[in-house]
Amino acid sequence: MRFAKGHGTENDFVILPDPDGTLELTPERVAALCDRRAGIGADGVLRVVRTKALGEPLAEEARSAENCEWFMDYRNADGSVAEMCGNGVRVFARYLLSSGLVAADSFGVGTRSGARHVRIEPNGDVTVDMGNVTMFGEGTARLADGPVQGLRISVGNPHLACRVDRPLAGIDLTTQPSLDAGEFPQGANVEVFRESGPGVLEMRVYERGAGETRSCGTGIVAAAAAATPEGQSATWRVRVPGGECTVVLESGRAWLSGPAVIVAEGDVHLSS
Numbered sequence: 001m002r003f004a005k006g007h008g009t010e011n012d013f014v015i016l017p018d019p020d021g022t023l024e025l026t027p028e029r030v031a032a033l034c035d036r037r038a039g040i041g042a043d044g045v046l047r048v049v050r051t052k053a054l055g056e057p058l059a060e061e062a063r064s065a066e067n068c069e070w071f072m073d074y075r076n077a078d079g080s081v082a083e084m085c086g087n088g089v090r091v092f093a094r095y096l097l098s099s100g101l102v103a104a105d106s107f108g109v110g111t112r113s114g115a116r117h118v119r120i121e122p123n124g125d126v127t128v129d130m131g132n133v134t135m136f137g138e139g140t141a142r143l144a145d146g147p148v149q150g151l152r153i154s155v156g157n158p159h160l161a162c163r164v165d166r167p168l169a170g171i172d173l174t175t176q177p178s179l180d181a182g183e184f185p186q187g188a189n190v191e192v193f194r195e196s197g198p199g200v201l202e203m204r205v206y207e208r209g210a211g212e213t214r215s216c217g218t219g220i221v222a223a224a225a226a227a228t229p230e231g232q233s234a235t236w237r238v239r240v241p242g243g244e245c246t247v248v249l250e251s252g253r254a255w256l257s258g259p260a261v262i263v264a265e266g267d268v269h270l271s272s
């Protein structure tokens, strides 16, 4: 099976070109590919499939993706399906360009959360229009070292973005945060963040289906939205363990920019 490997601020992905939608991508196969010892190793898989070749029933919002030639079928490292991946869609765009599947520097990508418009910046960064950010009020996560309060936010996928007033390095994210199942029936990604300077946030994340990762694009947007007073526009630089992204928030909508690179291509042979 052909693959490529890429990352956006060290949130890393196995990319599987499957233009005609013939690949059987079971949860076991995804988990085997993402295994960091027995597989290639990644936080998730991006299957690159033509929207018109998609076999699975699409959610109503995703129908808008029919305008997009390519669809990002995103899977977490544990094999679960997720609606959206902010770094993933930026790396997906980079892959489409570097492999010659797309020639324009601005185009739409289909996702389970609807179409996302991407643009290549003059400095090579990839910007994605993340669409509307929806706030649902407060929530709590129980981390290994105690509870944290945050805001429940949807960026297409669910988040709890928690502002903290202590150094992030001391926070224990080794185990899956426990969440209220009523508030998050499908689970959620949990961010801890703090303001480290004017217009600058630092953030760590525990991703649903992947554990602690070195970056999470939708999580970065959720933290930026949680840090912004309601109804205001803002621009944030968000520092994560794997690098830095920029978020622009305007009228409840977000744009995420940052680096996205392809680092390898090859063939993978797995038994599962």
Ligand SMILES: N[C@@H](CCC[C@H](N)C(=O)O)C(=O)O
Pocket: 011, 043, 044, 076, 081, 082, 083, 084, 085, 086, 087, 088, 157, 158, 189, 207, 208, 209, 210, 215, 216, 217, 218, 219
């Ligand atoms: N790393 C991604 C988010 C991937 C999906 C997430 N783990 C979920 O289950 O919702 C990003 O960059 O947004």
